[in-house]
Amino acid sequence: MQLCDKVIIVTGGGHGIGRALCQRFAQERPRGMIVADLDAEAAESVAREVAGHAIPGDVRNETHIQHLVAEADARWGGVDLFCSNAGATIKGGVETPDADWQRMWELHVLSHVYAARAALPGMLSRGEGYFLQTSSAAGLLTEIGSAAYSVTKHATVSFAEWLSVNYRRAGIRVSCLCPSGVQTDMLNLSDPIHQFLQAHALSADDVAECVVRGIAAENFLILPHPEVGEFFAAKPQDYDRWLHQFSRMKEKWDRPHKPRRAA
Numbered sequence: 177m178q179l180c181d182k183v184i185i186v187t188g189g190g191h192g193i194g195r196a197l198c199q200r201f202a203q204e205r206p207r208g209m210i211v212a213d214l215d216a217e218a219a220e221s222v223a224r225e226v227a228g229h230a231i232p233g234d235v236r237n238e239t240h241i242q243h244l245v246a247e248a249d250a251r252w253g254g255v256d257l258f259c260s261n262a263g264a265t266i267k268g269g270v271e272t273p274d275a276d277w278q279r280m281w282e283l284h285v286l287s288h289v290y291a292a293r294a295a296l297p298g299m300l301s302r303g304e305g306y307f308l309q310t311s312s313a314a315g316l317l318t319e320i321g322s323a324a325y326s327v328t329k330h331a332t333v334s335f336a337e338w339l340s341v342n343y344r345r346a347g348i349r350v351s352c353l354c355p356s357g358v359q360t361d362m363l364n365l366s367d368p369i370h371q372f373l374q375a376h377a378l379s380a381d382d383v384a385e386c387v388v389r390g391i392a393a394e395n396f397l398i399l400p401h402p403e404v405g406e407f408f409a410a411k412p413q414d415y416d417r418w419l420h421q422f423s424r425m426k427e428k429w430d431r432p433h434k435p436r437r438a439a
């Protein structure tokens with residue numbers, strides 16, 4: 177899909193990847209753009225920059241998502257591209273409290289379901305529409321040390337696949353963005369795994385450029401880091417070997433950091 181003259185909604189548009197998406201999309205001269213974010217000030221600031229319309233709110237609330245689509249309908253006659261990008265990370269394994277699992281589920285799964293529920297009827301009546309859903313490399317591989325993030329980002333990929341399979345013939349296109357490390361506030365540099373991700377991280381602008389190319393080509397998977405595709409391809413070839421390699425990585429990161437001896 178070409179973005180010129182299209183109507184776009186971006187959630188999590190106030191910071192990081194979402195902000196870079198809004199900035200990059202603006203260069204394609206869309207007809208209208210809604211910048212949505214929990215952080216109202218950030219949404220306003222990006223909207224001013226890209227001549228968009230800011231709407232603050234929480235993507236875990238279905239009424240907010242319905243409002244985004246209703247605004248796009250009222251202002252510009254419908255949404256062409258809905259980018260469900262808002263997300264957050266959380267550390268922890270099996271001990272992660274149920275409330276945090278629930279928050280991750282709402283943020284990384286239900287928000288995408290709400291977007292599809294709200295935007296699909298208009299898209300289907302026009303015979304075309306596009307969803308970009310931001311998952312993560314963790315959604316194809318895993319994020320060591322983050323069970324709820326890994327599992328719910330896998331579910332993001334699964335829902336995007338389902339949407340694509342079920343609505344492709346009706347003119348609906350879906351892309352699933354699965355980056356590894358990206359230089360945004362999400363990376364917590366006191367965490368050794370995030371330090372590793374940071375060392376190979378791309379800028380949010382690089383990711384946005386990949387997204388524009390991926391949407392133009394209507395690719396389902398958008399992988400700004402090619403190595404993610406390689407690791408993903410290796411998984412079904414020898415799942416046990418893949419698990420072994422990742423568990424070795426975890427072991428390495430778990431080792432206590434030894435201070436260097438003075439010379």
Ligand SMILES: NC(=O)c1ccc[n+]([C@@H]2O[C@H](COP(=O)([O-])OP(=O)(O)OC[C@H]3O[C@@H](n4cnc5c(N)ncnc54)[C@H](O)[C@@H]3O)[C@@H](O)[C@H]2O)c1
Nearest residue numbers: 188191192193214234235261262263312357358360361362
């Ligand atoms: N940064 C990375 O290394 C990385 C890697 C893979 C995937 N991702 C994914 O990219 C997406 C964007 O992350 P980012 O790196 O730009 O992080 P970020 O923290 O810079 O931006 C996330 C944005 O989402 C907003 N947000 C968070 N919860 C929200 C909610 N409930 N409702 C509405 N808005 C909410 C925040 O206010 C913020 O503006 C996320 O889905 C994240 O999981 C990031």
